[in-house]
Amino acid sequence: MVNNIGDGRAAIYTKKSNTPGDWSQPAYLTGPKGDQGEAATISIGAVIRLAPGDEPTVSNSGTSGDAVLDFGLPDARGFYQKGDYDTDETYQTDDVVLFGGSSWTARQETTGNPPPALPDTSNEWWQLLAEKGEDGTGTGDVKGPDGATDGEIVLMNGATGRLIKGSGKGIGDLIPADGSISNAKLAAVPAKTLKGNDEAVEGPANDLTLTQLLTMLGILPAANIPGDLSPDKAFRRGNIIGTVSQAGGVPTGAVIERGSNANGEYARWADGTQICWLSDSIDMSVGNAYGAFFQGTVTWNYAAIFIDRPSVQCSLRWGSSASWASLGGTPTASDCTLRCIDYASRASGPTYRTAIAIGRWF
Numbered sequence: 441m442v443n444n445i446g447d448g449r450a451a452i453y454t455k456k457s458n459t460p461g462d463w464s465q466p467a468y469l470t471g472p473k474g475d476q477g478e479a480a481t482i483s484i485g486a487v488i489r490l491a492p493g494d495e496p497t498v499s500n501s502g503t504s505g506d507a508v509l510d511f512g513l514p515d516a517r518g519f520y521q522k523g524d525y526d527t528d529e530t531y532q533t534d535d536v537v538l539f540g541g542s543s544w545t546a547r548q549e550t551t552g553n554p555p556p557a558l559p560d561t562s563n564e565w566w567q568l569l570a571e572k573g574e575d576g577t578g579t580g581d582v583k584g585p586d587g588a589t590d591g592e593i594v595l596m597n598g599a600t601g602r603l604i605k606g607s608g609k610g611i612g613d614l615i616p617a618d619g620s621i622s623n624a625k626l627a628a629v630p631a632k633t634l635k636g637n638d639e640a641v642e643g644p645a646n647d648l649t650l651t652q653l654l655t656m657l658g659i660l661p662a663a664n665i666p667g668d669l670s671p672d673k674a675f676r677r678g679n680i681i682g683t684v685s686q687a688g689g690v691p692t693g694a695v696i697e698r699g700s701n702a703n704g705e706y707a708r709w710a711d712g713t714q715i716c717w718l719s720d721s722i723d724m725s726v727g728n729a730y731g732a733f734f735q736g737t738v739t740w741n742y743a744a745i746f747i748d749r750p751s752v753q754c755s756l757r758w759g760s761s762a763s764w765a766s767l768g769g770t771p772t773a774s775d776c777t778l779r780c781i782d783y784a785s786r787a788s789g790p791t792y793r794t795a796i797a798i799g800r801w802f
Contacts, residue, residue: 448473478505485510491532491549492517519545519569527552541572684708686802699743704795706744714801716742716750719794726758726786734785737768740795741775748773750799756780757792771797 443450451466485501485508494514502508517534525539528551535546537555544555544566555566562568584594584604591610597603634648638656648656682694691710698707704718718740726736736758742750749771756765761782768777778795 480505480507482507482509484508488512490514492534525554527554536569539566542568543570545569684710684801686710686712689802701743703741704743706742708744708801712747712800712802713798714744714746714750715796715798716744716746717794717796718743721790721792723788724756724758724780724791725788726763726780726782726791730781733781733783735768735782736780736786737777738780738793739775740778742797744801746773746797746799747802748799750797752776752795752797754778754793754795758782758786759789759791761786773799 445451445466448470449472450469452469453466454464456462456464483502483506488511490496490512492515494512496514497512499510500507501510519534519536520532522529522531522535522537525537525544530549530551531537531546532549533546537544537546539555540558542555542558547562547565547567550565553563553565555568556563558568558571561571582602582604585606588606589610593607593609593611594604595607597605634650634653635645636648636653636656637643637645638648638652680695682697684691684695684697685693693710695710696707697709699705704716704720706714706716708714722738724736724738726734728735738756740754750773752767752771754765754767756778757763758780761784763780763782763786766779766781768779776795776797778793780791
């Protein structure tokens, strides 16, 4: 083999015989030497951070003669503080958040998946890093500012209960210049007296009636409030519907209560009236001989218990047959038996059922 046969090419020659100089034609391993190329430049372009564990990347955003190399370099594994957990934030592996007073580290990329509630210490997305400690008992010293003004009112500073700050106000700043309100006057207010100003302009405080107070608060117009209306009878949108109750036969709760459960729906009124109703489809058979007809029965447990036996009406229709219904006995305060009657025996099948019970809850 000859590295350079004279023109820059490498070639292999083989001996054809023992005769001196008897060599084969060259077998070229390389082409002719090329012309001198132009000088190239290389510069560093963008450097992009990649997630820990990703493969590094390099690409040329320039040209072959003026290269600009852009690098993608994975971050080293470690903790990245992200502050309080935010359900809209996308977190990467090893991001650390504060949730429920404890620190948690992300196990994988996640969005909208919060850490678990203690005592669980991990889930698919998070691992407990540092658990919240016990709250203080409040026995430590209270820390205040470096200086203070004699007689200045003190305010809490933050929510720890251990820091205080000055307010820049004294007791005298809380008393109007005309002395219309003072601690001495407040100490002498008669029991169950309301003080205020219901006038449209600034002025002294006066005793307020319930009508004046409710009108000032915008709860009811003055024309709708009789002068002897007591506070426990002032119903409005916020308390008309709720839980009804009574004491000794006197209503003490809301005006109307409405509810539902697996046994149907119910409504109660403050005067003691209660209505339970049901409308559904069940599977039942009508196969027991009943004179010249056939019958089947089902028990209905009311959605709410009555104080005594209610009045009950019902209807039952097996499939598309011309069946009819009646009560299968005397209703009780908690349930009743509904009977479906048909001229033919019916195997178990879909039966449309409606029922209503009217009575009292006290």
